Amino acid sequence: MRDTAPPKQLAFDLPLDPRYGAEDFLVSPSNEEAYALIEAWPDWPDTVFLLRGPAGSGKSHLASIWATRAQAWTVSASEVNDTNVAHLISNGALVVEDVDREAGRDEAALFHLLNLARERRFPVLLTASAPVDAFGLRVADLRSRLRLAPGAEIGPPDDALMKAVIVKLFADRQLGIDTSVVDALALRIDRSLARAREVVAELDRDALGRRRRITRPLALAVLDRLGEAGAPEEDTEDDAEA
Structure with a gap:
């Protein structure tokens, strides 16, 4: 029987340069x-x-x-x-x-x-x-x-700053994101703005390659693969959208 499933989309590694303008700094x-x-x-x-x-x-x-x-x-x-x-x-x-x-x-x-x-x-x-x-x-x-x-x-980023940075990193990629994803990432990744940038980039690549929207279960799975704290939870959502 012919496989009619859509092909996996290629995710090109085109990292965004960090934005170092005054308007991009979160206090x-x-x-x-x-x-x-x-x-x-x-x-x-x-x-x-x-x-x-x-x-x-x-x-x-x-x-x-x-x-x-x-x-x-x-x-x-x-x-x-x-x-x-x-x-x-x-x-x-x-x-x-x-x-x-x-x-x-x-x-x-x-x-x-x-x-x-x-x-x-x-x-x-x-x-x-x-x-x-x-x-x-x-x-x-x-x-x-x-x-x-x-x-x-400068101290390590606090919870509020980590969440604000994560939201901004997704926004820079023109991606809207659910607060549950932001909370999951902020809770589990290293307290580093550079690490937040790396994780968001990896999540964007993974979701694009799988042709799926970014959900909390997907975020947890990516974090698990990257060796961050926390194990992926069972994905109960229908997030296999094209």
Whole structure:
């Protein structure tokens, strides 16, 4: 007998770039202190600020918002070296990402950059995931300078923020989603905005490939496959829509 079932739809992996505009940043108790720091620009009491928070908490998003306002260049800490410090401070403002990463980090160059920033009133926003004492710094003067740097810390996303981010991620893909799906995802995935982005993308691909709408049972099945907490529940809904 001829199989008349519709063919499985191909799901092309076309990831959406993260949106780092000010209008895309969602404020919650976990990040409001850091957001207030960025909003206070240019009325900062110092030239060097340290923005700290766990991976996926929104540090790069806030740094991007500030860079746009301050017309700052953005580099990783590993890109700062003794041959380009003068060039980096020539722009007038700078974001240095991931100063806690040891790979490729030139501590002497970073210390020189921060000294010049203070002398010339040149604003520098630093980002890091770990506390200063966990950076593994060998240059004591740099460690001391960073300990004294004012700044703000972002906490892990709270429930309200996770749910709002998940809704927005689906909306960015022009997908309406039931609150039961949002609740299931927010409850089970790692508290990371980056992880929320990955899971929503995977769910979109899975639903498109299966030609099914996104339901709570489907979401739980995808989470189970991705190794997130919680097991898939029996799908009692008729969600095999084309």
